[in-house]
Amino acid sequence: MQTGPAIRLEAMVDILKAAAEPSRLRILALLSRTDLTVSDLTEILGQSQPRVSRHLKLLLDAGLIARHQEGSWALFRLSEEEAAxxxxxxxxARIDPMDPASDRDFERLEAIRQRRQERAAEYFDKNAASWDxxxxxxxxxxxxxxxxxELVGExxxxSMVDLGTGTGRLLELFAPxxxxxVGIDRSREMLAVAxxxxxxxxxxxAQVRLGDVYAPPVERDMHDLVTIHLVLHYLDDPAAAIREAARLLRPGGRLLIVDFAPHSHEFLREEHxxxxxxxxxxxxxxxxxxxxxxxxxxxGFAPKGEAAEGLTVKVWLARDRRILVAGGDAETQAHEEIA
Incomplete structure (x- = not known):
C-alpha cells in the first residue's frame, strides 16, 4: 500500500544512486539532525572540502537536500519536498546509531553544536541587560x-513562519x-541564538533563515500560521510587514501579532x-x-502592582478571509472585545 507521495521511476533511480554511497548517506543522517555548512561537514567527515562539495552537489541534483544562503554562509538541510x-x-531511521562511523559522526556533530551554544550564550550575555x-x-x-x-489552540x-524570530522562542513554543x-531574521547573531x-x-x-520581514524567503499562499512577535515596534513601515505576512498565508491561515499597547516610555525609543x-x-x-x-x-496582558505603569502586551489574531463562512462576523466580535 502506498503511504506517501509517489516518485517517478527515473527520479527514484537517481535518488537511490545518490543515497547509496557511504559518505552521502552519512551526510543525510547528519542533516536529519540539523543544518550544516560545508566546513561543518568537512570537519565531521574528515574529508577535503572539494570532496564534500561534490557529495553535496550530487545530493542536491537528486533533490534530497536543499542549499540556503545565509550571508556569506551556505547552509545545507534536507529537502522540504514531501516525497524526498x-x-x-x-x-x-534504519541506520544503527551505534554503528562506529555514525557514532563518531554524531560525536563530532555534538562538538559543533556545543560551539554554537557557546557563541549564542556569549551574544545573549552581551545583550541580556537591555532585554531584561x-x-x-x-x-x-x-x-x-x-x-x-490558548488562542492558537491544539x-x-x-506550516508555520515566524517573522523576526529573534531567539526562536515561538518556534519552540508551537513546535508540538x-x-x-521556519524562522526569519535579518541578524546572523540572532539566528545563531535561535x-x-x-x-x-x-x-x-523547524529551521531558521536569514531574511527580511518585508521580503521573507519563503513561499507565498502556503502557510497556516504566521507570527510576528515583538517586532513591529522596530519597523519603519509596520503596515507593509503585515501585508507581506498576509501574502504568506494559505486561504484561512492565521496571522498572530504580539506587541505593545500605546505607551509613553520614551527611553525605549532613545535607548532601544x-x-x-x-x-x-x-x-x-x-x-x-x-x-x-x-x-x-x-x-491584552496588563502589568499589575508596582509595574502597573509598565507595558501592556497586546495580542492580535487575524485570519485570511478567503474561506470565511456566512454568519461569521469576526469584526463585530473584535469591536465588542475592544469595547
Whole structure:
C-alpha cells in the first residue's frame, strides 16, 4: 500500500544512486539532525572540502537536500519536498546509531553544536541587560505564552513562519503543533541564538533563515500560521510587514501579532531603537483590513502592582478571509472585545 507521495521511476533511480554511497548517506543522517555548512561537514567527515562539495552537489541534483544562503554562509538541510523528505527519513531511521562511523559522526556533530551554544550564550550575555530591562516592564513571558497557546489552540498546523524570530522562542513554543516551521531574521547573531535554542530544546521540525520581514524567503499562499512577535515596534513601515505576512498565508491561515499597547516610555525609543511606542487596536484593525485579513481575537496582558505603569502586551489574531463562512462576523466580535 502506498503511504506517501509517489516518485517517478527515473527520479527514484537517481535518488537511490545518490543515497547509496557511504559518505552521502552519512551526510543525510547528519542533516536529519540539523543544518550544516560545508566546513561543518568537512570537519565531521574528515574529508577535503572539494570532496564534500561534490557529495553535496550530487545530493542536491537528486533533490534530497536543499542549499540556503545565509550571508556569506551556505547552509545545507534536507529537502522540504514531501516525497524526498519521507524517503530520507525512512532510510536514516534504519541506520544503527551505534554503528562506529555514525557514532563518531554524531560525536563530532555534538562538538559543533556545543560551539554554537557557546557563541549564542556569549551574544545573549552581551545583550541580556537591555532585554531584561524591557521584560521588567511587562507581565511575565509565561503568562503571555499561555495566552498565545490558548488562542492558537491544539489543532495540527502544516506550516508555520515566524517573522523576526529573534531567539526562536515561538518556534519552540508551537513546535508540538506544526509539521514544518521556519524562522526569519535579518541578524546572523540572532539566528545563531535561535538555532542554538532550538537544538537545546530538541526541536527538529523547524529551521531558521536569514531574511527580511518585508521580503521573507519563503513561499507565498502556503502557510497556516504566521507570527510576528515583538517586532513591529522596530519597523519603519509596520503596515507593509503585515501585508507581506498576509501574502504568506494559505486561504484561512492565521496571522498572530504580539506587541505593545500605546505607551509613553520614551527611553525605549532613545535607548532601544523602538520606532513605535505601541499600537492602538484601531490602527491594527485598519492595517488588517488593508491586508485583506479579518480580525479574530484581541487580548491584552496588563502589568499589575508596582509595574502597573509598565507595558501592556497586546495580542492580535487575524485570519485570511478567503474561506470565511456566512454568519461569521469576526469584526463585530473584535469591536465588542475592544469595547
Amino acid at each position: 523528505r519521507e524517503f530520507v527519513d525512512g532510510v536514516v 530591562q524591557i521584560r521588567s516592564l511587562h507581565v511575565p513571558d509565561a503568562a503571555v505564552e499561555a495566552g498565545l497557546k 489543532g495540527r498546523i502544516q 503543533l506544526y509539521r514544518r516551521g 538555532r542554538a535554542n532550538l537544538e537545546r530544546a530538541g526541536v527538529t521540525n 531603537a523602538h520606532l513605535r511606542l505601541g499600537f492602538a487596536d484601531r490602527q491594527m484593525l485598519d492595517w488588517f483590513a488593508e491586508a485583506d485579513l479579518e480580525i479574530s481575537n484581541i487580548r
